[in-house]
Amino acid sequence: MKLKKNIPLIDQHDKFGFWGGKFGGSFIPETLKKPVEDLTKEFHKLRKKRNFIKKRDFYFKNYVGSPTSFIKLENLSSHLGGAQIWAKVVSEANGGAHKIYNATVHALICKAMGKKYIVGDTGAGYAGKMLSMAAKKFGLKCKIFMGAKDIKRQKPNCDAMRRNGAEIVPVYSGSQTLVDAVSECMRYWVSNCDNTHMCVGSTVGPNIFVKICGWSTAQISRELKIQLKKEFKKIPKKIKLINCVGGGSSAYGFWSEFIDYDKKHIELIGVEAGGPKKSKLHAAPLSRNAKIGILHGAASYVCQNNEGQIQDTESISAGLDYPGVSPIHCFLKDTKRARYTYATDEAALNAYKMVTKFEKLNPSLEPSHAFAEAIKIAPKLSKDTILIVNSCGDAKKDRDILKDRLGKY
Template sequence: MSLSDQNRDLSSIYNLEIKHAPDAGGHFGRFGGRFAAETLMQPLKEIEEAFLEAWADPAFHEERIDLLKNYVGRATPLYHARHLSKEVGGAQIYLKREDLNHTGAHKVNNTIGQALLARRMGKKKVIAETGAGQHGVATATVAAMFNMECNIYMGREDIRRQAPNVFRMKLLGAKVVPVDSGTATLKDAVNEALRVWVATCEDTYYIFGTAAGPHPFPLMVRQFHTVIGQEARHQCLAQTGRLPDVAVACVGGGSNAIGLLHPFYDDNDVRLVAVEAGGHGLDGDEHAASLAAGKPGIIHGSLSYLLEDDEGQVKGTHSISAGLDYPGVGPELAAMLDAGRLDLDSATDNQALDAFKILTRCEGIIPALESSHALAAGMRIAAAMSPEQTVLINLSGRGDKDMGTVFELLGDEIEGEQA
């Protein structure tokens, strides 16, 4: 591949080989597939063909990597959190700083790639779903840059929880469409976006936000996000001389997790950990731990683990973090679990809040509540290890968007400390 000199530093890190690809039907083992309305089957196949053609085109990667470097700000740093490591005791903790990306989270890695693909396919309009609002902001951002019309579907409960991100989307020129069905959260936003896409797919591209949904979205989103793990792998070797002992990421649908963990898949000495939202605690029903407590079923166009009741209806979920408040998970993570290559952990709302406070006070870094779940589990894992070992945690986003929620829950406590 021929890349300009200014992008050669990143291109030397990124491996463009599609490793552990799904089969022709989009299956990772028994999971995945393409379960969609008949009217969407042809558009999905067209996207698959366009993606594979683009992925083989050096010019596509030339522009993508240029934007990742000079617009998004990649490569993001790998930060040795020395104070946090000392506070926790045990292993050394390293943070992959996806919070430092333009738009404040990992989501823009994917929206850059899919917007380039949409333009390549001649689409003038884009739609997306969002929960925490970070994918919505990232989609609205690239839509503004590419001068595309943009509609974002968002559950009304998430609109309430994520008001700063809603305003950012509107400021960027996107229309935010409230969704009131179901629990008015991420699951319902995906339902509505898919319903709209059925009627508008001729001129509209759906920028799917996580590594789930019908084939080819899980593959595409994974490929656009593997920059996270490929950079982290390179940075760990450069800074410590070895790969991490453990790599940890939070999981809702799974985009940041598959992006960090997939490049370590073949490194059997690296333990891969997915941290789900325990909500009020896994002993009750109010959580979003699809991998730990779910069973195989079809959700949003693919077969994976999901939370459902005895009658096969998708359960409502709860997490303090809107981005993890989802009853399913990407099919490749489900396949990794079945293959014994993925370990599970969870963090409750309170544990995530505690990790949020500790990182903020120890390192001056305010994490997203989604990332705080990975922090909570990663700190617990590190505490049981030796100081010569390392734990890599994906800090998938920054916490600006969560200030309203945190203020509601911790405001009196923080104010009391200042009294």
């Protein structure tokens, strides 16, 4: 299993859609074969069209608000000693998280295909909120599937979705979190694929959805590359890019331009959700060595039991609370290009406390997992090491959880 150079990772799959011969694919019911094929053709066509790229860049700049800033966390760095800690503040994007890139592109594709309805899944509520925003912007009718447990714990984002005119469909089956929301959304698409477009909220699902999402979030690393050159005159010699990984869309977007570099030069570190310290449950299939399985139309490392039943997960962060992970991250793990670890709920909360104490930054619980890793390794590293954390979401949505766990927000 080997990575190729000069080809975007999203395109390094075989004709059946597998990365490294075993991750990804399209395990879908017959009914979805045609709509998936149509979408694949359409996306293939659109991404080659100069007009479409122009449109995307226009909306990224004027609607999403690109580029998001790249800042040094001076106080945090000097407090910890060791490496310099920087942040790419993706949470500045319109809506407060990276999910806006994928949502915008899906809305543009939906328009191009002449469909009037768009549906999507959401965990933390950001994917849903952004899709509802993009739908409103482009005049599409929008339905968001969300686990009943997540609706309760991410209320601010639900309010936003409703304000944007989207219908939230609560999902009561299974664990009532993201995994069930994705299943229910796919079921809805099976029944309505003739007039409805489906947006998968992360780099998961059947092959084509991994590709579209990765193609959209890659904007983050395109910006970062330019910002690095501007800040340091050239790309520094020791960089570590730290990103949280649930489905893996922000991590892929943060890394895509840097995958061709040697890992001694630019190390890629993914941080999964380790769950509560004392719990056996977690949402870390990569770092806690889950077996390969098929979930939501793709093969990837999946938290599951011996029988192939999908395991319940547990995390304080709704956005990372997912038993599977993107096939491209499985590929990056097996080719050893990226390193994956996890942070517990407690570590993420402590990281949140520390970052907000020292910096004017308010990272949501998802990137707080990435900050936990940065805080852990920074003191042991040299001053010329540049640690960059993708602060991919804003904590406004977590206000109730933070109030409950830390006594304040």
